[in-house]
Amino acid sequence: MASSSGHDDHALARVPQTARFHWFSVATQRFGQLSTLASFLIGATLGFGMTFWNAVLAITLGAVILEVMTVFTGIAGQREGLSTSLLARWTGFGAAGASLIGLAIGISAVGWFGIQNAVSADGLVNLVGGLPAWGWALVVGLLITAVVVRGVGSMAWAAYVTVPAFLLMAGWSIAVELSRHDLGALTSAQPAGPPLSLLQGTTIVAGGFIVGAVITPDMSRFNRSGGDVVKQTVVGITVGEYVIGLIGVLLALALRTNDVIAIVTSTSGFLGTLIIVAATIKVNDWNLYAASLGVVTFVDQAFGRRLHRGAVTVGVGVIGSVLGAAGVLDSFTGFLDLLGVLFPPIAGIMVAEYFVARTWRPRLDDTRDSGELPATSPMWVPAGLITWAVAAVVGKYVTWGLPSINSIAVAFVLYLAAARLGLVRGVGTAPTRRAVPGTATGTPGVPAA
Secondary structure: OOOOOOOOOOOOOOOOHHHOOOHHHHHHHHHHHHOOHHHHHHHHHHHHHOOHHHHHHHHHHHHHHHHHHHHHHHHHHHHHOOOHHHHHHHOOOHHHHHHHHHHHHHHHHHHHHHHHHHHHHHHHHHHOOOOOHHHHHHHHHHHHHHHHOOOHHHHHHHHHHHHHHHHHHHHHHHHHHHOOOOHHHHHOOOOOOOOOOHHHHHHHHHHOOHHHHHOOHHHHOOOOOHHHHHHHHHHHHHHHHHHHHHHHHHHHHHHOOOOOHHHHOOOOHHHHHHHHHHHHHHHHHHHHHHHHHHHHHHHHHHHOOOOOHHHHHHHHHHHHHHHHHHOHHHHHHHHHHHHHHHHHHHHHHHHHHHHHHOOOHHHHHHHHOOOOOOOEEEEEOHHHHHHHHHHHHHHHHOOOOOHHHHHHHHHHHHHHHHHHOOOOOOEEEEEOOOOOOOOOOOOOOOOOO
8 A cells, every 4th residue: 555644545536546455454444333332232222122033133124224325325435436525526416515514524423523532431430540531531532533643544453453352352241241141031031121113123223323324435435346345334234233233132131221331341440441442442533534534525615725634633633532521512412413314315315316317427437547536516416405405304304114214215216306307407616626746645554455
């Protein structure tokens, strides 16, 4: 892999083939996003309200939904070598619409970055002490910032360490607890909590990672082929959802409670500390990375300024760490959840435009081999923005079915209907600013195999 100074990671350019990774490297990071304490909590929620086999079915349906969405968005990102917010310029949103997507991703991702740091800090206070919660929040946040500022290569190495460390240490805690129970009895046990329907269970599984599916191009642009995207998706989502989710189900059935996170982190001292730190680093680095890409895209279009992704990472990492340490972000959880409603329709529109309507696809096709971006993009795509708004309202207020999937389906169908009627048109033209030679920096190297 090409090395570079600053590790801008081609934030406003295509990722060249020379800077792509072996699929296993990207898959490890994808699996790290799915094998989290939150995934245990999702499994425990299912086990508290469903029988084991109904939970298996809910996980299966949720995983299939996520895999389909992730494969389509991921292949688009891999082919073009572009992040979600940059690709959106030519997939139904235009430059101005894409900047709004970048802003939404930036705010949401840095918000959850700060909140997760604060959660891990609370655990470290109980296990280690020494610093107040705000102090640990700053320490963890700045540690992750130092990893992310060096780019995806550094994040890959972090995943190589933290993913197996988390699985081994958390697995040991869980094995100790489950060894006290008869697994055969657990698979036939009745849940202890209020019953969940299959639809509700599937919604919980699919909704838990739907935003990750939408911003998959941020990660898949570093893949070498569409086949690699499929492999990493099947391995990451299938293994992540089943292994982590089903363990959470079994713990809930065994302990008769959905508060199983305490079991995973119950080991005291050094081992428990490592579990929390590993769990936080391997998922929160991608929150910060997505935030930096979103902010770079927004500032580029809104203010005509090219910011270095590494510098932006430091800025938003410090801001997220400080806000999380101060407890300010706790009051914004509802707002961040609302932003989450905006993300699923983005995937429906991008997939509809890129694979079916193909209004601006020829521009991407003509420039792909050269490694350049199309010279221009539409400034606005009213049909795409209206579709986005309508589908987001459907996702928020229509409670029948799977809300996130409803909004994706509505966005996909409405956009294609608009395209069929000739309503998908750009308004205004936005020139694509070329990177200054030497500033579209590459990615720090990791082993190719």
